[in-house]
Amino acid sequence: MAPDRTSVQSGSEQPSHDAIDNGNPAVFKPKYFVLDDINIDLLTVIATLLSVLSFFTSYISSTKTIAVATAIILPLRVFFPRPTDPEGLVLITGGSGGIGAELSYIFANHGNDLVLVGRNEEQLENVKRNVEQKYKQKVYTITADLSLPGSAQKLYDNVTSKGLEVSVLVNNAGLGAAGDTLEQPIDIAERMTTLNCITVVQLSQLFGRDMARRGKGWMLQVSSVGGWMASPHHNIYHATKHFVRAFSESLSLELRAYPGVVNTQIMPGPTQTQWPTRADAEETVMFGMPGGQNDPKQVALAAYEGLRKRKRMVFSSWDDAISSVFMQLAPRSVHLTLAAMANSPTRGLARMPEPEKDQGKRGQKLEGRKD
Ligand SMILES: NC(=O)c1ccc[n+]([C@@H]2O[C@H](COP(=O)([O-])OP(=O)(O)OC[C@H]3O[C@@H](n4cnc5c(N)ncnc54)[C@H](OP(=O)(O)O)[C@@H]3O)[C@@H](O)[C@H]2O)c1
Structure with a gap:
């Protein structure tokens, strides 16, 4: 009898290729074209x-x-099977504000319990209180800095030691930092790449293996239209989002070997959250344009819809989709010129301020928001 597909090992144990190869080849053979x-x-x-x-x-x-x-x-x-709402416990990194908090409300509204992860305990408690009062769902909060090496494994161990089974993983937490590459503090660049790339990969591996073993699960990666743009003056952040885009696209294809496990990425454009303040990007052309920013609720709704429809990639708006495709098709010199302009300071040739070491700072004008 062929071994069942639960031969993918759990969590921190490393699944060998044998574990997958020994499975039923009919199940494990990757499907490169699926009528989805x-x-x-x-x-x-x-x-x-x-x-x-x-x-x-x-x-x-x-x-x-x-x-x-x-x-x-x-x-x-x-x-063709109709869209299905993700079921079970949802873990959201960066659930304490912005797009992550909006996703929390949407999932809770659909009856999911939540694990919210972030650094700011007070903000996490705010979102927890809102969810529990309004949607009557159970919320666990975990305070963790996911920009530190090894933090993904620690988070996974923390969650599993509580006996919690994560059915939906939302890799949302992310940092940006405007400014030229040589002027970026080395530690900010390191934390940005760890949080935006390494933590995303490791959480997807750790929780993804459990989902594959169970034959069911959903992963949502919060990428960015920055993943379509090489961007002078905001280079490292956009490079991390290229990473997320490529990683997520290939992961979606690989997961076709596990038909119950879904991976979707959302590509938000500029969005009105704490992100531009923390990244010192408020004064750039991209964020300075009046009316040019998405509502985080709309971004979260687009992401949720994409996930339930099992899409590989969704954009937060038509504007974002069109500008991303345009940037992809434009000659590289045009692409780079436009991207450099979009990420330049609005006021003449003034330099961007150096990114703050404490990226937990919050913007004044957004303080009144419910997140
Ligand atoms: N806003 C935009 O214009 C935009 C555009 C494209 C893509 N995105 C992406 O969307 C995602 C969400 O960003 P947002 O716009 O909602 O920004 P936000 O309002 O700043 O929220 C970011 C969230 O990530 C958490 N976070 C930040 N650093 C963390 C760390 N080291 N460890 C753990 N959690 C951390 C924050 O929680 P704490 O403060 O509690 O740690 C917060 O909950 C990010 O991946 C971002 O790159 C944003």
Whole structure:
């Protein structure tokens, strides 16, 4: 009898390739093309384009094209599994404010209990109180600095030692720091890369293995449109988000070997949270433009919808999607010029202030917000 797919070992133990190879090859063979929601979307776009094209050419009859396209796409749409709400306990890093707090309210509203992680105990308690009063869900809080080496493993051990089983992992906590590369304090750059990259990878591995063993789970990676932009004056942060984007895209594909485990990434554009204050990015063209910032609630809703629809990647708005694709397609010199302008200080050639060592600082104008 073929060993079952729970041969992926738990948590801190290292699963060997054997553990996976010894499984039923029919289950473990990676599936490079799956007719999932994303591919159905792609087919729908192609079929629609062909139908539109058929109106302008005499070679194909438009009636026939539309009929054929409908006959192919409609059954796929109707019979393909509908979106499902993530079930079970949700762990959110950076659940004490901004996008993470908004995600907490959305998950709690859908009946999920929460584990919220952050450094600021008071803020964590605020969100916990809001959730418990309004949604009557159970909330655990864990105070941890995830920019320190080894913090992902410590968090995993802390959670599992309490007997908690995480069904949904949200890798949301992230730091930014505006300014030129050579002027960045070395320790800020190290903490940024640890929090934005290493912790994300390790938490995905640790909790992801448990999900694979159980055959069920959801992971949400909070990336950024910065993951589509090489950005002079904000180089290191954007480079970390390129990392998250690539890591998450490949992870989504690898997870097709475990059909019950989903991985989605959200690409927020500039969003009105504490992030620009902490990153000293408030004075940049990107954040200084009036009306140019997303509402964190909308970002969180887009992320939640993407996760329940099992999307590989979602954007927080059409503007963000279009600007990211444009930056991808633009010649590199145009791309770099625009990105450098977007990340430059708004007031003439003034230099960006050096990023604060204490990235826990909070912006005045956002103090009244519920998070
Ligand atoms: N806002 C934007 O414009 C924007 C755009 C694109 C992507 N993003 C990404 O969205 C994610 C959420 O950011 P946000 O906009 O909601 O910013 P935020 O308001 O500053 O929230 C960041 C959250 O991360 C937590 N955090 C920061 N450093 C931490 C650390 N060392 N250890 C543990 N937790 C830490 C913070 O909690 P404590 O303060 O309690 O530690 C806070 O809950 C980040 O990954 C960010 O890169 C933001």
